[in-house]
Amino acid sequence: MKKILLLTISAATAFAIVACSKNKPPVNPVVKEEPAAVSAEDSAAAAKAKADSLEKARLEAERLEAERLEAERARVEKLINELMSDDVYFDFDKSELTEKAKEILTQVGDILLKEPRFVIVVEGHTDARGTEDYNMTLGSKRAMKVKEFLAAYGVGNDRMETVSYGKEKPKAAGENEEAYAQNRRANFKVNIKK
Amino acid sequence: MMLSKLKLFAFAVFVACSSSFALIDTISVDVGIAVSNTMPIGLVPFEQEADFEAISSKLDEVLKRDFELSGRFSVVESPTFKMVTFVRGGAKFYVTGKLQKAEGSKVKLSCYLYATQTKDLVLGEAYKVAQKDVRAALHDFVDKVVKQLWGEFGVASTELAWVSKVDGVKQIVVADYDGYNRRQLTHDTTISMMPAWTKDNNSIIYVSFRNGKAQLFERELYTSKERRLFPNKSQTFSPAVNPKTGEVLFAAIHGNTTTVYLGDPNSGANHKVMYGRASQVSPSWSPFGTEILYTSDRGGSPQIFVMGKDGSDARRVTFMGNYNERASWSPQGDRIVYTSMDGGKMNIYTCAIDGSDIVQLTSNAGNNEHPTWSPDGMLIAFSSDRSGSHQIYIMRKDGTNVTRITNSGDNTAPTWSWYSPERQKQISIQNEGW
Structure with a gap:
């Protein structure tokens, strides 16, 4: 998901640059042909200097815009990475949010309030113990609890979708409490609203 | 084992003596002991x-x-x-x-x-x-x-469907009941699970995550034709096919809870069987399709309940332990088999429909789960990791004569087919008569 997003963003940036460079050729020929039409040498030189400085300013603006886009991209990427690493953990067979979970969710909520274009999928997961069927309901309850908390925090319900994976997508392998604890979680997928 | 036989016998006597037990749609009382004889x-x-x-x-x-x-x-x-x-x-x-x-x-x-x-x-x-x-x-x-x-x-001509990991991805496979003649049914890059046979044994209803969430699909065995079931629900799983009518019970996540729905796979029409705030999952039909077993967490932990097909008269079946799940009604109608978790280990139990006469069928051999009845009710297929990997086993209904029918890979969640005379004709056996 992250890769796709990155690609989309870099593709958008690339397109912006290409679009700018496409505008360039029509400008230059006109400027170059002008001196030939006007025979006075000094007016030609002045026009050239003026054109040069215009060109420089334009390039500078372009550079600044690219830098701004790059910074924006980096900022968004950082936020998305932050959201995607903000896993919320649960106790065995429980869907209640722990204090630690609530702390993480307030950070998530802050980001979502700051970036109204972000829409998220909350995925609920369980550890490997128990049946596939019951764990589907447990994963769904966990995702739902997270959604409810964020909704109460002010994030619009239409920006959040919940999905249960039950025990099917463990983060950590192994049949020990350490792995189980890692897998009893809810995590986030982020998309950018168009 | 002696003890459980005695219990079974005691149960048979109890059933024979109590006339008020007739509320279940069918009871054929096995004398119990016959199983091991x-x-x-x-x-x-x-x-x-x-x-x-x-x-x-x-x-x-x-x-x-x-x-x-x-x-x-x-x-x-x-x-x-x-x-x-x-x-x-x-x-x-x-x-x-x-x-x-x-x-x-x-x-x-x-x-x-x-x-x-x-x-x-x-x-x-x-x-x-x-x-x-x-x-x-x-x-x-x-x-x-x-x-x-x-x-x-x-049941020698019946089949099993189960979940097998192929290159790390859970796929649905189908095989003869003895594990031979295995065919892979799904070839997706996403998880497939929870297979159930349609009434005619011609299709498998199963859960696929291909759309990023659990959804029921029906796939024909011989044509590979496939369609999504109940598309008006976004997340659906735990399918159970009514052996008489072909109707499908399933669990759907809707709003804040998971609830059991009853639907017609052909028209797609479906409705909630019973209203309630607690989660309901893992539905199973009684042999004649008039009652429903399901799991509810309304007491705080998963326990098995039974209710009428119309959602009436819900009553709790299991009271022992704090994790009883995936109940399945025996074809003879007298007992249910289910999975119970104790100390983090899953094991298979049977009990009478009223929750009495509990018999533990597996113990001290890893995790044992996903019990499914043979159509004659004599056998139970299940999956176990007792050998170090998940494999499919068959045992008698009293837990004896455990036989492994898969040898390698990761195989779980077997589901036994129904009897099917039409199916047998398809195997192109020319019976010359005698």
Whole structure:
């Protein structure tokens, strides 16, 4: 998901640059042909200097815009990475949010309030113990609890979708409490609203 | 084991004495003890023309395995007919046969059931089949022997569907009930799970994550035609097919809870069976499709409940332990099998419909789960990680005679097919009659 997003963003940036460079050729020929039409040498030189400085300013603006886009991209990427690493953990067979979970969710909520274009999928997961069927309901309850908390925090319900994976997508392998604890979680997928 | 037999017997007596128990749609009271009292049957190796060594060397093994898996027979082997061996082994009947060349690449398989004392022919069957179908023909003969000697249908020609990991991804596979003739049904890059047979045994209903969430699909076995079921619900799983009407019970995540729905897979129409704030999951039909077993966490932990098909008269079945799940009603209607978690380990139990007479079928052998009844109610297939990896096993309904039917990979969640006479015709067995 992250890769796709990155690609989309870099593709958008690339397109912006290409679009700018496409505008360039029509400008230059006109400027170059002008001196030939006007025979006075000094007016030609002045026009050239003026054109040069215009060109420089334009390039500078372009550079600044690219830098701004790059910074924006980096900022968004950082936020998305932050959201995607903000896993919320649960106790065995429980869907209640722990204090630690609530702390993480307030950070998530802050980001979502700051970036109204972000829409998220909350995925609920369980550890490997128990049946596939019951764990589907447990994963769904966990995702739902997270959604409810964020909704109460002010994030619009239409920006959040919940999905249960039950025990099917463990983060950590192994049949020990350490792995189980890692897998009893809810995590986030982020998309950018168009 | 002695204790559980006693309990079973006590239950039978209890049922026989209590007339108020008639609220369940069907009860055929097994005397319980009969399960472990198998019928000895003699087996003499098949005569064969030399050409067929490749197949014929396995003929007796196939029969022996079928008889022993059936939960009805114990095999008394003898290289030739020996009255003394059979009589001493208690085998009142014995089976033998021969394999001959037929036209083309086909073979003629003749199977006989004789009475030991009189040497009377009790049953004879001849099959003209392709060599690859010899196994199916032998299964058919075993079922005819069961019918002859027990007056009941056997399960040797039934099938199992289960979940197998292929390159790390859970896929649905289908095989003969004994684990042979395995075919992979799904080839997705996303998880497939929870297979259930449609009433006609022609399709598998299962859960696919191809759209990023759990959703029910139905796939035809012979055409691979596929469609999504109940698309008006976004997340659906735990399918259970009504053996009489083909209606499907399933769990759907809707709003804040998971609830059991009842739907018609053809029209897509579906409705909530019972309203309530607690989660409901893992529905299962009674043999005649009038009542529903399900799991609810309304007491704080998953426990098994039963209710009418219309959602009426819900009552709790399990009270022991704090994790009882995935109940399945026996085809005879008298007991349920379910999975219970204790100390982090899953094990299989059966109990009466009122929750009494609990018998633990598996213990001290890893995790044991996903029990599914054979259509004759004699056997339970399940998955276990006792060997270090998840494999499919079959046991008798009293927990004895555990036999592994898969050997490698990761195999879980078996679901037994229904009886299906139409299906048997498709195996292209030309029964010549006798």
